[in-house]
Amino acid sequence: MSYAPDTLHRPAEWAAKGTCAQPPYVGSDLWYADEWQKDDRRTAISLCRTCPVLDACRTAAASEEAGKGKDSRHGIRAALTPGQRWSADQKARAKPKAKRGGRRLAPCGTRGAYDRHLRLGEPVDDACRLANNTDRQKRRVANTSSATASQNGQR
Numbered sequence: 687m688s689y690a691p692d693t694l695h696r697p698a699e700w701a702a703k704g705t706c707a708q709p710p711y712v713g714s715d716l717w718y719a720d721e722w723q724k725d726d727r728r729t730a731i732s733l734c735r736t737c738p739v740l741d742a743c744r745t746a747a748a749s750e751e752a753g754k755g756k757d758s759r760h761g762i763r764a765a766l767t768p769g770q771r772w773s774a775d776q777k778a779r780a781k782p783k784a785k786r787g788g789r790r791l792a793p794c795g796t797r798g799a800y801d802r803h804l805r806l807g808e809p810v811d812d813a814c815r816l817a818n819n820t821d822r823q824k825r826r827v828a829n830t831s832s833a834t835a836s837q838n839g840q841r
């Protein structure tokens with residue numbers, strides 16, 4: 687197969703390996719059967735299910751159609767109807783939103799976690815105590831050297 691002008695959209699490498707790109711299915715209307723052509727749709731879906739590039743096809747469909755409405759999705763892709771792809775997209779979008787609410791807590795063994803333990807009246811574990819001591823020492827060293835610097839007029 688050759689794609690003449692290099693500026694045209696070029697089908698992804700995997701797409702050529704899809705069942706729908708092989709004879710006798712290449713160019714078939716099975717994948718674009720109307721909703722009432724249930725047998726054809728079922729056939730397309732079952733062909734997709736055994737397609738060697740099903741995963742790549744599903745990922746591509748999800749990213750190409752992300753954010754589109756139900757009516758802007760056409761045909762069976764990756765064994766899914768337009769409606770099924772639309773719901774999957776809705777779910778994928780709802781997830782990150784739920785995550786955004788919760789702030790990530792500093793893990794134990796950091797100053798942040800040590801401060802949080804104190805603030806919440808939680809017992810302080812060894813890792814956090816060590817982190818706090820190390821941090822305090824570092825600050826002491828920093829203070830000492832800046833004091834020395836100012837004594838020497840190096841500020």
Ligand code: SF4
Pocket residue numbers: 701703704705706707717733734735737738739740743744762763764765
């Ligand atoms: S999964 Fe279905 S639509 Fe996707 S490439 Fe395979 S046969 Fe075609």
Ligand SMILES: [Zn+2]
Pocket residue numbers: 793794795799800803810811813814
């Ligand atoms: Zn801790």
